[in-house]
Amino acid sequence: MRPQFISSRGNEYFCEIDEDYLTDRFNLTGLNTEVQYYQYALDLITDVFDLDCDDDMRETIEKSARHLYGLIHARYIVTTRGLAKMLDKYKKADFGKCPRVFCHSHPLLPMGQTDIPHQKPVKLYCVRCEDVYNPKSSRHAAIDGAYFGTSFHNIMFQVYPALVPPKSADRYIPRVYGFKVHASAALIRWQNTQRADMLRRLRKLEIESGFKEDVGDEDLEEEDEEEDDIELEGMEGDAMHVVG
Template identity: 85%
Template sequence: MDDFNSETDSDYTSYWRDWFISSRGNEYFCEIDEEYLTDRFNLTGLSTEVQYYQYALDLVTDVFDLDCDDDMRETIEKSARHLYGLVHARYIVTTRGLAKMLDKYKKNDFGKCPRVMCKSQPLLPMGQSDNPNIKAVKLYCSKCEDIYNPKSSRHAAIDGAYFGTSFHNILFQVYPALMPAKSYERYSPRIYGFKVHAPAALIRWQNGQREDMRRRLRHLKVDSGFVDDERDELDTEYEEDFEPEGVANGSVAGGPVNGMA
């Protein structure tokens, strides 16, 4: 009978976490061990970060027995999801957490790099801030060492703090054999099979930057000291339109201009 009760309690306490992990949009999360959740040391400092902290913790560990209305229940449920996310960021840098996230990484649960040259390299979730409500989760590619937005809007709404800024780097420190070779291959622009000359692209970029600077300076009415080609051309066209006929021919009233015959 004791064994039966123990097994039943174990199944019951894992219910909320099973539901959370299996919910659509939560595929990036792994299941946190019950022993980790019930160790108060692992939850240090979270009581000030989560509203109705104790009720939320009771809900996550399935010992919640408060009789409340639907609105209160929804608020506690939201706090429970937030608490699970914050604990999750701590758990996935432990030995057990890294092993669980590694399994998901090998199964491509986080997606593949959209960059063609990376050849479907698996991605890892990461945060750009360890503080919640600042940046959404991003996906890191260890081959091109760049980050990408999740494809699904459900995943894009996940807080990046639930994974932290260090997890993806710690994973490759613990499992260095998984670190792929860096991608040095780059797309080379070509026209009819010939590479586009690099200085030509550089000159186009420089011209664009120069024209943008001139427009901004003219808007601010700042004397830049640059020769304004566009304004010079307009002035030249204006002078030609109103130039006396004799001057246009190089003379004034039949005589040479500036010594020109």
């Protein structure tokens, strides 16, 4: 089953688990309580399955076998042999490349956000920018993150420290006609504008805002008075036009 599973479309993130690892029951401790039809699923993975069953039963066992393989895979890839296999795939960028422009297509590594199955799907980690991304393919995005675990990508770079690239100092700098945009100043202006609009609406509705009065509030009152004067002048003009 293993060669077929690895070669199946959507399973490119997985490496093939060694036969010796699968037959050592110590490596599978505790998994029998987490997988339905555990023994049949294991027999299917190790190609010794000989149960005569109907199609529905076999489909259920195959589903359990895929889940069992994923759980074993999470344990296997943190072993010396497993890390070496995943390293080969990493060097070939089998997991994809970082979409961030300033990472210059640096290879990614799969990772889980939890070690508990059926909680969160797999994500992709870039060691250069130290950020996490979603897989591009929907098939890959449906893979359980627990099949890779939360420690694998960190262990990889602990075992192979030479893989850690220098951190990119490049950052996108917003500019307007060549001049840098001061982010904090722009944020403050936006916040002040939003606050002023809100206070103006609350005053018109005669609702107490609860904000501490400041110079900006006095300016708002003057603006409100000017708006009221303009509205009154407009109404008087309309009235005179009607009388005339």
